[in-house]
Amino acid sequence: MSVRTVSNVAAGSDLVAAATRERVQRVIDELGYRPNAAARHLRGGRSGLIGLVLPELSSPYFAELADHVVRAAADRGRMVLVQQTDGEAEQERRLLTGVRGQSVDGVLMSPWGLSPADLRAEPGSSPVVLLGEQDAEGLLDHVTVDGEAAAREATQHLLAAGRTSIVAVGDQPHLGNGTAERRAAGYRAAMTAAGLEPRTVAVRRLHRSDGADAVRALLERPQRPDAVFCFSDQLALGALRAAMTAGLRVPDDLAVVGFDDVEDGRYATPALTTVAPDKAAIAEAALELLTSRIESPERPPQRVLAPYLLRVRESSAAATPPDSQPTSRPGTRKPRKVTSRRGTNPSRA
Amino acid sequence: MSVRTVSNVAAGSDLVAAATRERVQRVIDELGYRPNAAARHLRGGRSGLIGLVLPELSSPYFAELADHVVRAAADRGRMVLVQQTDGEAEQERRLLTGVRGQSVDGVLMSPWGLSPADLRAEPGSSPVVLLGEQDAEGLLDHVTVDGEAAAREATQHLLAAGRTSIVAVGDQPHLGNGTAERRAAGYRAAMTAAGLEPRTVAVRRLHRSDGADAVRALLERPQRPDAVFCFSDQLALGALRAAMTAGLRVPDDLAVVGFDDVEDGRYATPALTTVAPDKAAIAEAALELLTSRIESPERPPQRVLAPYLLRVRESSAAATPPDSQPTSRPGTRKPRKVTSRRGTNPSRA
DNA sequence: ACGTGGCATTGCCACGTTGCAAACTGCAGT
DNA sequence: ACTGCAGTTTGCAACGTGGCAATGCCACGT
Known part of the structure; x- marks a missing residue:
């Protein structure tokens, strides 16, 4: 024996x-x-852990995403180490270098402060998969929804509902990750195509208070918008709140559309119309990319486009009365799942 | 060299x-x-990791708590491994045994399905600190708020606002963790003291839909309540939604009070009155207990009572108009921080 | 000049696991 | 009976670190 x-x-x-x-x-x-996990890790060089680096867990979108990631990881026999950056470039850099090659086989990261090029330049060798709408083509593995198309679609929805003065809230020129740029581009494309003047408002962060502040400021200006398209549900919920407080009726006086489809939005009053990225699909794809890269580190970087859906709810309804029960009926269905050069799926024991 | x-x-x-x-x-x-982390772990028996075992990360309360835990851990040079149980006893058991003694120096756990006695009986030897309102006296380290006192206070607030038909929503007789029992007890104490008949409604889970369903059902009954005290903010937000959908005015026709103080509640319309556990303090205390137990495994189990606050906002105001901006003005201030036999705080390098 | 003590450096080993290759087993073929 | 073979079992070594103890070095006191 x-x-x-x-x-x-x-x-x-x-x-x-x-x-x-x-x-x-x-x-x-x-x-x-x-x-003994430590001995296995030492001997085999694999810990079975992956890192999840997020701006902040208390943000519902990231919390829901983290939920999916933890589940997807568990399905593959892996556990998840969560780290927060507060969206600060320095933290992102520190965590990426610090966690990498340490206790973790790979890292899933949702960067705000650093661009893919910055990240690529960081030392360290363990696999990284990016989550979010940066342009990381050819640099790093990457899972995203087509934010530009989604924003265009959301804007078109507002236009189709008869809105003419639509403001986009959520530009973030101080961040290097390109998310806001994509969405702003989609918004502008739709507006320009409709012969309307695009108008974007910048915010520092994507919290409710930022959305509330932005809308409050908008309402004080002479030219009141009849719709706002917010680049996150948090912004949109703040916007809802500001509009209600100002005595406006939503959607009659002001339509509001968000982005993320967090649970809060479904139960807000009125229920929030929003772009719903398929978070489960994002998590699945991210884990698939990460495990595949752990197996074969030299494979060229891939991009996976995850599906999204525009969920039309009360906050942007044209003139219909709110329905009695907030459901998640699909709105405009459009499951554009495009997988570019999706890697093979090596079997696991 | x-x-x-x-x-x-x-x-x-x-x-x-x-x-x-x-x-x-x-x-x-x-x-x-x-x-090399693995070698250090193997040699020293410490990984620097702690496990955080929660029902679900997508629940805002747990997400916010996890945020604080990750920060508190980072302050102590530790990283956090997150696991989800969906509140199922079997998962809780599996994770506790599975993670324990493996890659983790200790576990922070928020049990739903298992009682402290069950948990205590689980094999494995790594330190465990419980989060939540179970009665773990003498069995395990434990951080909690005084849910009974908090519930009493919340009920008294409604009584003081002139409500007479107050229903408590959120009893969970099928769970073994005692949280709902505590809150129900506090509620009943206040009602009985006021000479009123307590009336509680059970729910299966603590999600928005459960709160919405419960309130919808309540409103169909002959005896309509003029206030509901929900055992979580999620329930309360669902209740808000159901009340608004039914055409009731909140707080005029129905006052709503929640429990947890999640961010959604602050920005709901109307803003939600709620019991606000000091989540940062909970996370700090939990990490302090856990690190102290990692140092000295034989110390007797301790209980730490974390402070809470009743935050009175619009959803339970007596007759005042909603204020124009949702703030977090403290309501009844009562920072009852009681630390029973709090351990010494060993210095760290 | 020599002994002594204190600080700095080094070597050895074990932590628990697994890749590799050697050793061993029983059985069939010659 | 001996060889060869396939199927099992075993021994050795090494992953990188840190506790322990031995060694090396230098300055100081006598």
Whole structure:
């Protein structure tokens, strides 16, 4: 009964006679023996952990995304180490270098402060997959929705509902990640195509208070908009609040559309129309990319486009009365799942 | 230049001459050398990781709590491994045994399905600190707010505002964790003291839809309440939604009070009155307990009571018009921070 | 000049696992 | 009976770190 044989049984190797296996297994169960993760990690170089680096967990969108990521990781026998950056470039840099190659086999990162090029330049060798709408083509693996198309679609929806003075809220010129740029571009495209003047408002962060402040400021100006398209649900919920407080009726006086489809929006009054990225698909794709890269580090970087959906709810309805129950009826269905050069899916034991 | 000396420099030992240290450090920086976490873990038996086991990350309360936990852990040089149980006893058991003694130095757990006694009975030896309102006295370390007092206070607030038919929503007789029982007890105490008949409604989960369903059902009954006290903000937000949909005015026709103080509630319309546990304090205390137990595993289990605050906002105002801006003015201030036998705080390098 | 003590450096080993290759087993073929 | 083979089992080594103890070095006191 050598150590080696026990190891073979524990690791599920097939180089063990059935009788031996059973005998060893019985003892294992009896003693409650569990193979030591640290030793395995040291020996094999794999920890079974992945890092999830997010701006902040308390933001509902990231919380929901993290939920999906943890589940997707668990499905693959991996556990998730969560880190927060507050969206600060310095933290992102520090965490990426710090966690990398350390206790983690790979990192899923949603950068705000750093651009893909910055990230690419960081030292360290462990796999990284980006989440979000940066342009990382050819630099790093990357999962995203087509923010530009989504924004265009959301704007077109408002136009189709008869709105003419639509303001986009949520530009973030101080950040390097390109998310806001994409959405702003889509918005502008739709506006210009309709012969209308685009008008964007910048915010520092994407919190409710920023959305509330922005809308409050908008309402004080002479030229009141009849719709706002916010680049996050948090902004939109703040906008809702500001509009209601100012005595406006939503959607009659002001239509509001968000982006993210967080649960709050479904239960807001009125329920929030929003662009709904398929978070489960994002998490799945991200884990697939990450595990595939862990297996084959030299494969060229890939981009995966995750599907999204425009969920039309009360906050942008043209003139219909709010329905009695907030559901998640699909609005304009458009599951554009485009997978460019999706890697093979190596089998797992 | 032996391996040993480099190890001493990297580990910050003081058994190194200043000149040597500097020379080694330079090379370390140059090569980007980072001490290997797996080897340290194997050798020292400490991974620097702690597990955070929660029902679900997508629930705003847990997301906010997780945010604080990750920060508090980072302050102590630790990282956090997040696991989800969906509140299921089996998952809680599996995760507790599975993660324990593996890659993690200790576990912070918010149990729903298992009672403290169940948890105590689980095999495995790594430290566990409970988060939540179970009765774990003498069994396990434990951080909680006084849910009974908080519920009493919330109910008294409604009574003081002139409400007489107050229903408590959120009893969960099928769960073993005692949270709902505590809050229900506080509620009943206040009602009985006021000479009123307590009336509680059970829900299966604590989501918005459950709160909405419960209130919808309540409104169909002959005896309409003039206030609901929900055992979570999610329930309360669902209740708000159901009330508005039914054409009721909140707070005029129905006052709503929640529990948790999640960010959504502050920006709901009307803004939600709620019991606000000090989540940062909870996270701090939990990490303090956990690190102290990691240092001295034999110390007797402690309980730490974290402070809470009743934040009175619009959803329960007596007759005043809603204020123009949702703020977090403290309501009844009552920072009852009671620390029973709080352990010493061992210094950290 | 020599002994002594204190600080700095080094070597050895073990932590628990697994890749590799050697050793061993029983059995069939010659 | 001996060889060869396939199927099992075992021994050795190494992953990188840090506790321990031995060694090396230098300055000071006598």
